[in-house]
Amino acid sequence: MKSESIAVFANNEDFLEEIKNYISDADGYNICAEASNGNTAVELIKRNNPDVAVVDLVLAGMDGFGVLDYIKENNPECLTIAIGGFIDDKIVDRAIEHGAIYYLAKPVNSKTVLDRIKELSAGRAVNYKVTTDIRDKRKATSLDEKISNIFITIGIPPHIKGFSYLREGIKYAVEDPSIINKVTKELYPKIAKKFVTTASKVERAIRHAIEVAWNRGRTDAISSIFGARVYIGSERPTNSEFIALVADKLILESL
Numbered sequence: 522m523k524s525e526s527i528a529v530f531a532n533n534e535d536f537l538e539e540i541k542n543y544i545s546d547a548d549g550y551n552i553c554a555e556a557s558n559g560n561t562a563v564e565l566i567k568r569n570n571p572d573v574a575v576v577d578l579v580l581a582g583m584d585g586f587g588v589l590d591y592i593k594e595n596n597p598e599c600l601t602i603a604i605g606g607f608i609d610d611k612i613v614d615r616a617i618e619h620g621a622i623y624y625l626a627k628p629v630n631s632k633t634v635l636d637r638i639k640e641l642s643a644g645r646a647v648n649y650k651v652t653t654d655i656r657d658k659r660k661a662t663s664l665d666e667k668i669s670n671i672f673i674t675i676g677i678p679p680h681i682k683g684f685s686y687l688r689e690g691i692k693y694a695v696e697d698p699s700i701i702n703k704v705t706k707e708l709y710p711k712i713a714k715k716f717v718t719t720a721s722k723v724e725r726a727i728r729h730a731i732e733v734a735w736n737r738g739r740t741d742a743i744s745s746i747f748g749a750r751v752y753i754g755s756e757r758p759t760n761s762e763f764i765a766l767v768a769d770k771l772i773l774e775s776l
Contacts, residue, residue, distance in 0.1 A: 525642050528554035528571035530562040530588060531604065532579050540575065543631035550638065559583030563591050571599050573638050578605040578616065586619050593620030600641045604629060626666035628679050633665070664692060664771065671767060672730075676737035683730025686712050686723050687764070694768035701765045708764075727760045 527544055529552060531537040541552050554565035560582040566574065574592055578585035585603060592599050603621035605612055613624045623637045668688045669679065677684055689712050694701050700708050709720035716723070735757040758766065 525550050525572045525638070526553040526569065527551065527638060528562070528565060528569065528574040528599075530554075530556050530559070530575065530580060530585070531577040532557050532581065533577075540631045540634055544635055544638070547635055549642075550635075557581055559585065559588050562588045566592060566596060566599070570596060573600050573602070573641055575602045575604065575634060575638070576621070578603055578612075586615070589616065589619035589621055602634065602637050602641070604634075626670065628669065628673075664695065667771060667774075668692070668767065671770075672734075676734040677730050678733065681726070681730055681733065682722075683726035683728075683733075686716065687727045687730050689715060690723075690727065690760075690764050691767045691771070694764050695771050698765075698768065698772070701761055701768070704761045704764070724760065727764075731757060731760065731763050 527550055529537060529540050529544070531540065534557065537555060537557060541555055544550050545552050553569040553571050554562070556562045556565055557580060559580040562576070562580065563583065566588075574588075576585045576588050576592075580588065585605075589601055589603065592601055597620075601621045602623045602625060603616040603619075604625050604627065605616065606627045616624045622641060625633060625637065665688065668691050669684075672684060672688070673679065677687070690704075690708055693708060693711060700711075705720070705724075709723045712723045713720045
């Protein structure tokens with residue numbers, strides 16, 4: 522089986538190194554090009570003809586949109602994933618118009634990037650074409666991004682375990698709102714199984730994440746996110762209240 526060649530272009534050296542190492546360790550994929558400069562990226566694309574390119578929209582020299590345009594016009598067989606720092610429909614649509622199949626909002630981890638690469642590789646095997654289905658998948662993927670943006674805005678830092686646990690819990694609640702009435706018996710165990718931990722550790726980590734946000738006192742940010750003055754002052758929502766609050770917001774936005 523032919524190995525997929527991957528090009529990674531990002532402005533953060535640590536992020537670039539992390540993604541490069543993660544993809545290199547995966548079977549069936551090899552890194553054929555890497556750069557933090559858009560002009561260098563174009564030269565490497567000419568030379569290496571990658572199957573998939575991961576393109577940060579903010580690059581030194583030529584920006585990521587320019588790199589996407591070059592690929593779209595000169596190497597259309599190369600499928601592209603754009604990475605940006607903004608969760609904004611205009612930016613996402615612009616990236617898609619410039620040829621990106623997926624748009625991933627920062628912070629994004631290496632596993633997510635590789636998962637999207639695998640989806641593109643699988644699609645190529647069945648004569649992959651850019652279709653409405655792929656745009657729908659991109660929108661589904663953006664649920665993670667929307668939740669992450671809410672967390673960062675209100676002050677939940679992405680490096681703590683509760684960030685990932687809480688995000689997963691909200692996703693489950695969006696898919697099945699009734700699960701919010703069964704957090705102890707169903708939701709925590711479900712999250713625990715995914716992250717290979719215990720339900721009690723999930724509950725504590727989520728509670729800690731919410732405490733961190735409320736202790737930072739960003740009541741204006743919290744109010745702007747949810748469109749109302751919620752839990753002002755020291756009053757902090759319970760785990761289930763917070764999950765329900767965010768899930769309801771996301772469900773309403775999708776209607």
